[in-house]
Amino acid sequence: xxNQTDNPIRDAVSGAIGEHPVILFMKGTPEAPACGxxxxxxxxxxxxxxxxxxVDVLPDPRIRQELSAISQWPTIPQLFVNGELVGGADIVxxxxxxxxxxxxxxxxxxxxxxxxxxxxxxxSPPGMQIENKLA
Amino acid sequence: xxxxxxxxxxxxxxxxxxxVDVEDWTGGGDHFRATVVAPQFEGLNRIxxxxxxxxxxxxxxxxxxxxxxxxxxxx
Numbered sequence: 329x330x331n332q333t334d335n336p337i338r339d340a341v342s343g344a345i346g347e348h349p350v351i352l353f354m355k356g357t358p359e360a361p362a363c364g365x366x367x368x369x370x371x372x373x374x375x376x377x378x379x380x381x382x383v384d385v386l387p388d389p390r391i392r393q394e395l396s397a398i399s400q401w402p403t404i405p406q407l408f409v410n411g412e413l414v415g416g417a418d419i420v421x422x423x424x425x426x427x428x429x430x431x432x433x434x435x436x437x438x439x440x441x442x443x444x445x446x447x448x449x450x451x452s453p454p455g456m457q458i459e460n461k462l463a
Numbered sequence: 464x465x466x467x468x469x470x471x472x473x474x475x476x477x478x479x480x481x482x483v484d485v486e487d488w489t490g491g492g493d494h495f496r497a498t499v500v501a502p503q504f505e506g507l508n509r510i511x512x513x514x515x516x517x518x519x520x521x522x523x524x525x526x527x528x529x530x531x532x533x534x535x536x537x538x
Contacts, residue, residue, distance in 0.1 A: 365530065365532075392525075396525070400514065401510075401514070401517070402517050402520075402522070402524040402525040403517075403524060403530065404525075413510060415513075417532070418513070418532050418533050418534065419509050419510065422509070422534075
């Protein structure tokens, strides 16, 4: 994958994946997910108290287009850890339940906590806007 | 608009020998949930397993098929 292309959106997406050890591309924000699948994935990360960067793909359809071109993965959300696609909503949920997610993130799995309902979201990092990086 | 049966048949055609179960999650023909048990998944991690199934539908997933939730395993 070339580092610089003549496609600023693709550069911003691959740059963000490279810069953040844990980054979630989602619909909406961690505070206000716009889709149940994204909400579920945010819930799993937050249940583990995992710090993560989040990118809302909704403001510009090109973000999603370029993301899927890079990841070869058609749906949102997409979770990347250390630059690698870990999964979408189904895989992240399975990994959360098996304890693998905590392992992949290098953190302790707290005692049996079910994935919290979307909306029950007390603390989360501010959302990141790829658009802001394109100026 | 695809039906659960269409989705199931297409996965079975692409992955001969697979046991496929598909349900239309919302009844709207655009959110599906599929359980796929396929010998072709042997030795693949989950990402690669799901990709094999997503590849059957190309750009339809994320397009007309808004969501295709997957659970994959080997027989």
